Amino acid sequence: MIELAPSILSADFAHLAEQVRAAEAGGATVIHVDIMDGHFVPNLTIGPPVVKSLRKATDLPLDCHLMIENADDYIPAFAEAGANWISVHYEACRLLNRTLHHVKDHGCLAGVVINPATPADFLTEVLDIVDYVLVMSVNPGFGAQKFIPSTLHKMRQLTDMRAARGLSFRIEVDGGVALDTVTDVVRAGAEILVAGNAVFGSGDPTRNAQHLLKAATEAALQKV
Numbered sequence: 001m002i003e004l005a006p007s008i009l010s011a012d013f014a015h016l017a018e019q020v021r022a023a024e025a026g027g028a029t030v031i032h033v034d035i036m037d038g039h040f041v042p043n044l045t046i047g048p049p050v051v052k053s054l055r056k057a058t059d060l061p062l063d064c065h066l067m068i069e070n071a072d073d074y075i076p077a078f079a080e081a082g083a084n085w086i087s088v089h090y091e092a093c094r095l096l097n098r099t100l101h102h103v104k105d106h107g108c109l110a111g112v113v114i115n116p117a118t119p120a121d122f123l124t125e126v127l128d129i130v131d132y133v134l135v136m137s138v139n140p141g142f143g144a145q146k147f148i149p150s151t152l153h154k155m156r157q158l159t160d161m162r163a164a165r166g167l168s169f170r171i172e173v174d175g176g177v178a179l180d181t182v183t184d185v186v187r188a189g190a191e192i193l194v195a196g197n198a199v200f201g202s203g204d205p206t207r208n209a210q211h212l213l214k215a216a217t218e219a220a221l222q223k224v
Helices: 013-025 046-056 075-081 096-105 121-124 149-165 180-189 205-223
Strands: 003-006 031-036 062-067 085-087 109-114 130-136 170-174 192-196
Touching: 003 013, 003 031, 003 109, 013 046, 013 205, 031 046, 046 062, 046 205, 062 075, 062 109, 062 192, 075 085, 075 096, 085 096, 085 130, 085 149, 096 109, 096 121, 096 180, 109 121, 121 130, 121 149, 130 149, 149 170, 149 180, 180 205, 192 205
Parallel strands: 003 192, 031 062, 062 085, 085 109, 109 130, 130 170, 170 192
Antiparallel strands: none
């Protein structure tokens, strides 16, 4: 099943609730929330208070992507604020296994994220723990970046690893997902599509979401 997860990083924060509802009307089934600390990535975004407010605006799952150091210290606060999914970076976690279990212990789905330069093979020991793997197809930190085509092979590799081991984690992609790239990422195996600029950048978020989801669904049918 293909799911669209609009990233609020590209939304108008002065009208965040309305923008999220507009994306939902276009078929979005998850809301992606980028959490950046200005240390692990060169940008500073939001914390648990915004997640708590956003929780009041939508019933959709909130997918909190922690691009931060010391994630263990903040997982309880994001879970309490209303996060449903929490993903952490392979590159930022010293004890990744423990951090992922920490997420699950707080009642959230646990995801692991890899940057463009991190091989999928590095995740071998945690694939049986995670609910989803997020492949970054841009270097994290800012929205509206250009898709990195070399990341497609990692989606294919993760699909093969999942099948070979009989696992059930899902594959998510984040970065440069738009009408000109969505077919390739779906054919490579991505099932959860994070899109910020393509949904909220310009025009009507409802229509943008509909068009992106239509293209993704068609690509999934062609793959079958």
